Amino acid sequence: MSNSEEAFAEAKKVIPGGVNSPARAFSAVDNEPIFIEAGKGSKVYDIEDNEYLDYVGSWGPMILGYNHPQIVESLQGQVKKGTSFGAPTQVETELAELIIDAVDSIAKVRMVNSGTEATMSALRLARGYTGRDKIVKLEGCYHGHGDSLLVEAGSGVTTLGISGSSGVPNDIASETIVAPYNDLEALEKIFNKYQDEIAAVILEPVTGNMGVIEPHDEYLENLRKMTADNDILLIFDEVMTGFRLSYGGAQELYEVEPDITTLGKIIGGGLPVGAYGGKKEIMEYVAPEGPVYQAGTLSGNPLAMKAGAETLKLLKQSDVYASLEEKGAYLAEGFRNNIESLGIKAQISRVGSMFSIFFTDTEVVDYQTAQTSNTDVFAAYFNQMLKQGIYLPPSQFEANFISNAHTEDELKATIEANYLALKKVKKLE
Ligand SMILES: *Cc1c(COP(=O)(O)O)cnc(C)c1O
Numbered sequence: 262m263s264n265s266e267e268a269f270a271e272a273k274k275v276i277p278g279g280v281n282s283p284a285r286a287f288s289a290v291d292n293e294p295i296f297i298e299a300g301k302g303s304k305v306y307d308i309e310d311n312e313y314l315d316y317v318g319s320w321g322p323m324i325l326g327y328n329h330p331q332i333v334e335s336l337q338g339q340v341k342k343g344t345s346f347g348a349p350t351q352v353e354t355e356l357a358e359l360i361i362d363a364v365d366s367i368a369k370v371r372m373v374n375s376g377t378e379a380t381m382s383a384l385r386l387a388r389g390y391t392g393r394d395k396i397v398k399l400e401g402c403y404h405g406h407g408d409s410l411l412v413e414a415g416s417g418v419t420t421l422g423i424s425g426s427s428g429v430p431n432d433i434a435s436e437t438i439v440a441p442y443n444d445l446e447a448l449e450k451i452f453n454k455y456q457d458e459i460a461a462v463i464l465e466p467v468t469g470n471m472g473v474i475e476p477h478d479e480y481l482e483n484l485r486k487m488t489a490d491n492d493i494l495l496i497f498d499e500v501m502t503g504f505r506l507s508y509g510g511a512q513e514l515y516e517v518e519p520d521i522t523t524l525g526k527i528i529g530g531g532l533p534v535g536a537y538g539g540k541k542e543i544m545e546y547v548a549p550e551g552p553v554y555q556a557g558t559l560s561g562n563p564l565a566m567k568a569g570a571e572t573l574k575l576l577k578q579s580d581v582y583a584s585l586e587e588k589g590a591y592l593a594e595g596f597r598n599n600i601e602s603l604g605i606k607a608q609i610s611r612v613g614s615m616f617s618i619f620f621t622d623t624e625v626v627d628y629q630t631a632q633t634s635n636t637d638v639f640a641a642y643f644n645q646m647l648k649q650g651i652y653l654p655p656s657q658f659e660a661n662f663i664s665n666a667h668t669e670d671e672l673k674a675t676i677e678a679n680y681l682a683l684k685k686v687k688k689l690e
Contacts (some may be wrong), residue, residue: 326666
């Protein structure tokens, strides 16, 4: 047994499935997880000191690479002063100011401890502000594991949602209506049927959690208009895309302003964090200013705030996004050439430094089309890449992330590894 296999066997005795978040278990790729000892720049090292070139980036936060020296230093400074007080600290204001400065639609922001907490709180705020109970979510978008958001589509587009997990009461799931992504007609039907009952539409403006899918031209603009016309709030869940696709997130890239935005991942610089923010008149509903209750012992934790503020300052200073776009385009072109020359049924979907390879020749525009992907081929591909020392997210339906630490040589090596892996899996098609 390898050290990781032993470590996994030990972990399984004391942690459900051996992991603290299901996607880490490698079950979608017929393998067992690698236990990580350390990370540096674009690389991670397992407990046997094997080196991997990494495209997981802790599922998004590590946009500057692992263990950035400036972030480590600022954390060390804060540790010496104290790790938590449960009282206001100035670094909370600093991070809030950085976020508000970056994201035009946010006038005030509340810090929480995870993306899940951010979206749960944003829904409560939307319901409190509008006095309405129903929520529209889009199929395949993931917003954390809150009850209202772990909901699957009913049988027809205008029917109410059904519980997507054991333990989520159907009474709660039925307050959520599920519609396909990239489909305005379906939303129009839903708006017509439930118009005065819908508090908000929540979505990932660019999806990452069913693989990377881009919004159709004008989709976000029209969604903005339709929600405003119906007095329905628009919530962009930018936990993944915020500070990833541009400094101002997907909303800056597509020039569409939501009413409420949820953030996480990058704004914690690798520490646990979440945040929700929006227009002043909406955020004034949050306690203690307003009647919507939401609190947290460790919210605004000074360590997380420090790592987040330092990350944002580094992102703001440099030309990170232009460079990430260049790296993303280079990698995608290399992969596309490989796909074409081998004649594999696959496609690359990319926005900036987020990308997915879908093993299907159906154009992927929503959850249903994403599901046409051949997950057996993906699993084989994943394992072939891992054998070559390249660590990818262990599921067809996750986004890969490029960090600013990835070098041109590393990207070139990835394209070569991709060619060999695709060649191996071709016979499985
Ligand atoms: C990761 C993610 C979440 C959940 O955040 P956690 O910190 O894992 O709770 C919510 N929404 C989106 C879009 C995400 O990518």
